[in-house]
Amino acid sequence: MATRRAATESSDGAGGGARRGTERVRKLLLAAEKVFAAEGYHGATMRQLADAAGVGVSLLVYHFGTKExxxxxxxxxxxxxxxxxxERLRAVTDLDRPEALDEIVAAFIDPVLALHDDPDDVWFAxxxxxEAADPSSQQRRVLxxxxxxxxxxxxxALRRVLPGKPEGFHEWAYLFSVGVLTQSSFDTRIxxxxxxPLKSADKRAFLHAYITAALRHG
Structure with missing residues (x-):
């Protein structure tokens, strides 16, 4: 049975390489996403990743080569x-308007918060x-x-809409904002x-207000 499955999987992947557009590859990626989110890059094994997708390790190697x-x-x-x-950031064309900072923050957080509405998508968040908190992340080129x-x-954009800040402010402000946004992916603590009970709309409003105030008054 295992031999037959491996043969079928190899024939489905003929041509080699990870083709993101195919349904099979998409399912492999989504299954692996959950394992990496739960175990971390170093904790996840190729066997765990294959089992989560219901395939053999050979198919993962065929499509992707390595865990990295x-x-x-x-x-x-x-x-x-x-x-x-x-796209949303570039739509903020007039950075002199009072609303520009709010629109920049919305462009930064809203596409990510949309992931939280789907139990499958939230794993990527x-x-x-x-990845953002892993000291070894710079070795993997993802960031x-x-x-x-x-x-x-x-x-x-922050430098233009918030002039007169000390050197390094805008870079650190961005990273601090990343930390706040990524922490919002877990609701168990709150x-x-x-x-x-808090609604997802509450989280969005509170997060937007918090980041905007920190940037404006920091």
């Missing part, structure tokens, strides 16, 4: 989220939290390739602290 490549492809597959953030170009655009 599979990990990178998860973020590349989700790059549409950062593209949405780019949690994976981003892990440098897929997040830093967007980060620089947001920092430039559920244990809140006296009444």
């Amino acid at each position: 490549r599979l990990y990178y492809e998860i973020f590349a597959h989700r790059q549409y989220i950062n593209e949405r953030r780019h 949690r994976l981003v939290l892990r 440098s390739d897929l997040f830093d170009p967007m980060a620089r655009e947001f920092i430039d 559920d244990s602290l809140a006296t009444t």
